[in-house]
Amino acid sequence: MIYLDHAAATPLLPAVRIAMEPYLSDQFFNPSALYLPAIRVREAYENARQELAMALGAKSAEITLTAGATESIHLAFQPFKNVIISDMEHPAVRAAAAARPNSRIVRRGYITEAIKPDTELISVALADSIFGSIAPIAKIAAAVKTERANRKKSGNNTPIYLHTDASQAPNLINLNVARLGIDLMTISASKIGGPKQVGLLYAKAGVELTPLISGGGQENGLRSGTENVAGVIGFATALKHAQGHAHANQKHYNKLTDEFYKHFHRDFNLLDEYCILATRTGKTLANFITIIAPGIDAERLVYLLETKGVYVATGSACSAKNHEENPTLKAYGYRPEWIFGYLRITLGSTNTLDQMQPAAEAILDAIRTESKRIPADTLKFIQQETKRLAIV
Amino acid sequence: MSGGVDSSVSALLLKEQGYHVVGVYMKNWSKSLPGAKCPWAEDLADSKRVATHLGLDFHVFDFEKPYFDRVVTYMIDEYQKGHTPNPDIWCNQEIKFNLFLDTCLAHGADLIATGHYAKTEDGRLYRAKDDKKDQTYFLSRVTAGALQKTLFPLGDLTKSEVKALAKKHGLHVAQKPESMGICFIGEVGIREFLSQYITAEPGDVIDQETNVKIGTHDGAVFYTIGQRHGFHASSNLPYYVVKKDIKNNRIVVSQNLASPTLWYKSIELRDLHWIDDTTDQTGQPTELQARIRHQAPLIPATLTDTTLTFTTEQRGLAQGQTIAFYNDGQCLGSGIIS
Numbered sequence: 104m105i106y107l108d109h110a111a112a113t114p115l116l117p118a119v120r121i122a123m124e125p126y127l128s129d130q131f132f133n134p135s136a137l138y139l140p141a142i143r144v145r146e147a148y149e150n151a152r153q154e155l156a157m158a159l160g161a162k163s164a165e166i167t168l169t170a171g172a173t174e175s176i177h178l179a180f181q182p183f184k185n186v187i188i189s190d191m192e193h194p195a196v197r198a199a200a201a202a203r204p205n206s207r208i209v210r211r212g213y214i215t216e217a218i219k220p221d222t223e224l225i226s227v228a229l230a231d232s233i234f235g236s237i238a239p240i241a242k243i244a245a246a247v248k249t250e251r252a253n254r255k256k257s258g259n260n261t262p263i264y265l266h267t268d269a270s271q272a273p274n275l276i277n278l279n280v281a282r283l284g285i286d287l288m289t290i291s292a293s294k295i296g297g298p299k300q301v302g303l304l305y306a307k308a309g310v311e312l313t314p315l316i317s318g319g320g321q322e323n324g325l326r327s328g329t330e331n332v333a334g335v336i337g338f339a340t341a342l343k344h345a346q347g348h349a350h351a352n353q354k355h356y357n358k359l360t361d362e363f364y365k366h367f368h369r370d371f372n373l374l375d376e377y378c379i380l381a382t383r384t385g386k387t388l389a390n391f392i393t394i395i396a397p398g399i400d401a402e403r404l405v406y407l408l409e410t411k412g413v414y415v416a417t418g419s420a421c422s423a424k425n426h427e428e429n430p431t432l433k434a435y436g437y438r439p440e441w442i443f444g445y446l447r448i449t450l451g452s453t454n455t456l457d458q459m460q461p462a463a464e465a466i467l468d469a470i471r472t473e474s475k476r477i478p479a480d481t482l483k484f485i486q487q488e489t490k491r492l493a494i495v
Numbered sequence: 496m497s498g499g500v501d502s503s504v505s506a507l508l509l510k511e512q513g514y515h516v517v518g519v520y521m522k523n524w525s526k527s528l529p530g531a532k533c534p535w536a537e538d539l540a541d542s543k544r545v546a547t548h549l550g551l552d553f554h555v556f557d558f559e560k561p562y563f564d565r566v567v568t569y570m571i572d573e574y575q576k577g578h579t580p581n582p583d584i585w586c587n588q589e590i591k592f593n594l595f596l597d598t599c600l601a602h603g604a605d606l607i608a609t610g611h612y613a614k615t616e617d618g619r620l621y622r623a624k625d626d627k628k629d630q631t632y633f634l635s636r637v638t639a640g641a642l643q644k645t646l647f648p649l650g651d652l653t654k655s656e657v658k659a660l661a662k663k664h665g666l667h668v669a670q671k672p673e674s675m676g677i678c679f680i681g682e683v684g685i686r687e688f689l690s691q692y693i694t695a696e697p698g699d700v701i702d703q704e705t706n707v708k709i710g711t712h713d714g715a716v717f718y719t720i721g722q723r724h725g726f727h728a729s730s731n732l733p734y735y736v737v738k739k740d741i742k743n744n745r746i747v748v749s750q751n752l753a754s755p756t757l758w759y760k761s762i763e764l765r766d767l768h769w770i771d772d773t774t775d776q777t778g779q780p781t782e783l784q785a786r787i788r789h790q791a792p793l794i795p796a797t798l799t800d801t802t803l804t805f806t807t808e809q810r811g812l813a814q815g816q817t818i819a820f821y822n823d824g825q826c827l828g829s830g831i832i833s
Binding site: 402403406407410472476 | 540544552
C-alpha cells in the first residue's frame with residue numbers, strides 16, 4: 104500500500120496510542136467526579152491542555168477542546184455577525200460563515216482590503232486543503248492590527264479578530280500564536296497522527312466565545328459533554344510531535360517530493376505536456392503535490408490507482424462525493440475540464456523514499472490510460488490552453 | 496450500470512465477448528426521504544468504479560424529470576385511485592426500454608444491455624435459466640422493437656454464478672447486498688414514500704363478517720388487497736385486507752382467508768400489451784399461463800377478449816396489478832387488472 108492522502112486522515116502515531124491507552128481502560132473515570140482516581144484523570148486531562156497550549160505558545164485558558172475541527176470552526180464563528188472568509192476555505196468554514204447574519208467570501212490576496220468598519224471576524228486557512236497553499240497570515244494579521252488601532256482612534260468599539268484554520272499545517276508550520284499574530288485558531292488531531300473527532304479552538308484571552316452545546320458546563324462552559332480524555336491526551340502527544348518535527352518534516356517531504364517529481368518528470372513528455380503540476384512554488388506545504396490532468400475524470404484515476412494499492416484524493420475529501428465543482432478550484436479560475444482532473448497527493452508519516460518512484464509511475468500510468476479517452480477536439484483545446492497556462 | 500452486481504457482471508461479460516462496451520448510470524432519483532438516505536451517490540460511485548476497472552467509458556444520464564413525470568406520477572395517481580401499480584414495470588416500459596434506449600441509440604450505440612435475468616431472441620422474451628431470479632414479469636410491457644436492440648448477458652446464468660464471476664474478476668460489488676424496498680428510492684417502504692405526495696387521513700377498519708368498526712388505519716391508499724399487517728385492529732388474530740373503499744377512506748378486513756372477496760376465478764384486464772406487435776392482427780392467444788406477481792408460479796388460464804379466467808381461484812389480486820402472460824418459456828406480454 105502506498106497511502107498518499109494524509110490530508111484526509113492519518114494513522115495514530117505509536118506514541119499517541121501508548122499515551123491514550125490507559126485512559127481507554129484503567130483510567131476511565133469521569134474527570135468531573137470527586138474521588139481521587141477521577142481527580143488524577145482530571146489532572147492528566149488538564150496537563151494535556153497545558154501541553155497543547157505550550158505547543159502553541161498559548162495559555163491553558165485559551166484552549167477549548169472540541170470534537171474535531173469543524174466544531175472548533177463553528178465555535179469560533181458563533182459570536183459574530185459580520186464575517187469575511189477567503190475563497191480557499193474548507194467547506195466547514197464556508198458553512199460556519201454562511202450561518203452568520205452577514206458573511207462574504209473574498210479572494211485571499213485581497214481579503215484585508217475587504218475589511219469594513221463593522222467587520223468582526225476574518226478567517227483565512229493557514230494552508231488550504233486543495234493546494235496546501237500557505238496564506239500570508241502575518242501580513243493579514245498586521246492589517247487586522249492596524250484596523251484595530253484605527254478603530255480605537257476613531258472611537259469604533261467593534262472588535263475585529265483573525266481566525267485561521269490550521270488543520271493542514273501543524274506538521275510543517277510553527278504555530279506559535281504570537282508569531283502568527285492570529286486571535287483564533289483551529290487545529291484537528293486526526294491530521295497529525297492523533298485520533299479523529301478531537302480538535303481545539305485557540306481563542307486569545309479577551310475574545311468572548313459563545314457555546315454551541317450546553318449542559319454540564321465542561322470546557323469552562325464553552326463545550327459541555329464529558330471530556331474526551333484519551334482523545335485529548337493523544338492530541339497533545341500528536342501536536343507536540345508535529346511541532347517538534349516541523350523542521351525535519353520539511354526536509355523529509357522536500358526529499359520525497361523531489362524524488363516523486365524526478366520520476367514524474369522523466370515520463371512527462373510522453374503526455375505531450377498536457378498534464379499540469381499545479382504547485383511547487385515554495386509557498387505550499389511541502390507534503391502537498393497537486394496534479395491536474397485536464398480532460399480526465401480524476402475520480403477514475405482514484406479507482407485505477409486503488410487497484411495498485413495507491414490511494415490519492417480528488418477535491419477535498421468532504422466534497423469528493425458531492426459531484427459538484429470544487430469552489431476553491433473554481434475560485435482559481437479553472438475550467439471544468441481542469442477541475443475534474445484535479446488529483447491531490449499529500450505525503451505523511453506512512454511514506455518512505457522508495458515509495459515515490461512506484462507512486463509516480465502508477466499515477467503516470469493511470470493518467471496515460473485515461474488520457475486515451477479524451478476526445479480529440481477536447482485534447483487539442485487542452486493542449487493549447489496548457490501551453491498558455493504552463494504552471495509547471 | 497446501477498452499481499449492483501448484476502449490471503456489473505453484464506458489462507464484464509460483454510467486454511469479454513468482444514463488444515465495445517460503454518457504461519451508463521441512469522440517475523432517476525436522488526431525493527432522500529425521512530429515515531432513508533437515497534443511495535444514488537454511492538451507487539453512482541460503485542458503477543463508475545466498476546466501469547473504470549473494466550476500462551469502459553462511462554456516462555451519467557440524468558433522467559430525474561422524465562422518471563418523475565412518467566413513472567412516479569403514474570404510481571402516485573394509481574395509488575390515489577386505490578390501485579396497486581408496479582413502478583419497476585413502468586420504469587422498464589417508459590424509461591429503460593424507451594427513453595434510455597433512444598438516448599443510447601442517439602449517442603451512437605448499436606445495442607443496449609441490462610443486468611436483467613431474462614433471455615431475448617428476435618424480439619421475443621424468454622424466461623431466464625435461473626427460475627428464482629427470472630425477471631421477465633418486470634419486462635412484460637417492453638416492445639419487440641426494444642428487445643431487438645437489447646442484450647441480456649445474464650439470461651443463462653444463476654445468481655450465484657454471477658456473484659462468483661464478480662468475485663473471480665475482483666469486482667468489489669460482488670458482496671453488495673440486493674437493494675430492497677422501492678427500486679429507485681432505496682431502503683424505504685411504499686408508505687413513507689407515498690406520505691410525501693399524498694395527504695392521508697386515518698380511517699375506519701371494518702370487519703367484513705360483522706360489519707363493525709374494529710380499529711383505525713393511517714389512510715386507505717396505503718393498503719393492498721390481501722395485505723395482512725399494518726392497521727390497528729383490536730384483536731390478536733390476523734386480519735387480511737379484502738376491500739378498499741377509497742372514497743370513504745375505509746378498509747374492509749376479514750379473518751377468513753377463504754373470504755370470497757379475496758379469491759377470484761376470473762378477472763377483467765385493461766391495457767393489454769403484446770410483445771409481438773403483430774398479435775393484434777394474428778389474434779391473441781386464448782390458452783396461456785399467467786403470472787400474477789414477480790416470482791409467482793405460472794397458472795394456466797384462458798383469455799377471452801379482456802377476461803382472464805384461471806383454472807383455480809387466485810388470492811391477492813388488486814386493481815392496477817400487472818398480470819404477465821406466458822407460453823411456457825416465453826413471456827408474451829401482460830395486462831393490468833381493472
